[in-house]
Amino acid sequence: MPLPSRVVATEAALALIERLAAKHGPLLFHQSGGCCDGSAPMCYPRGDLLIGDADRLLGEIGGQPFYMGAAQFSYWRHTQLIIDVVPGRGGMFSLEGVEGVRFLTRSRLFTDEEHAALAAVEGPEQLLRS
Numbered sequence: 001m002p003l004p005s006r007v008v009a010t011e012a013a014l015a016l017i018e019r020l021a022a023k024h025g026p027l028l029f030h031q032s033g034g035c036c037d038g039s040a041p042m043c044y045p046r047g048d049l050l051i052g053d054a055d056r057l058l059g060e061i062g063g064q065p066f067y068m069g070a071a072q073f074s075y076w077r078h079t080q081l082i083i084d085v086v087p088g089r090g091g092m093f094s095l096e097g098v099e100g101v102r103f104l105t106r107s108r109l110f111t112d113e114e115h116a117a118l119a120a121v122e123g124p125e126q127l128l129r130s
Contacts, residue, residue: 007080013061081105085103
């Protein structure tokens with residue numbers, strides 16, 4: 001069984017990422033933990049947000065890294081994040097705000113088989129600890 005991705009993006013999200021990268025250069029995503037802009041995927045020019053030891057790289061979408069805080073990951077570890085785009089204003093700090101759309105995180109639970117595959121690669125302790 002192929003290893004499931006922890007984060008994926010819809011075609012609409014990938015198209016928006018491509019447009020934003022053309023305007024702003026390399027990007028970085030961070031799943032917000034619920035502060036100022038709620039719990040939304042935030043998109044920044046790479047280098048504008050400092051990534052620290054408490055941030056976990058979940059993967060890439062559209063060739064851009066996607067991070068989540070380790071404490072928040074402890075709650076989301078059983079899910080695959082699906083980044084989508086919907087009409088409306090996003091977070092005031094996220095690059096897509098001026099586009100009239102916002103990134104939105106949807107999710108689905110990993111199957112037992114997918115969870116086991118991740119545990120085999122990441123180690124069970126990675127799936128259980130924050």
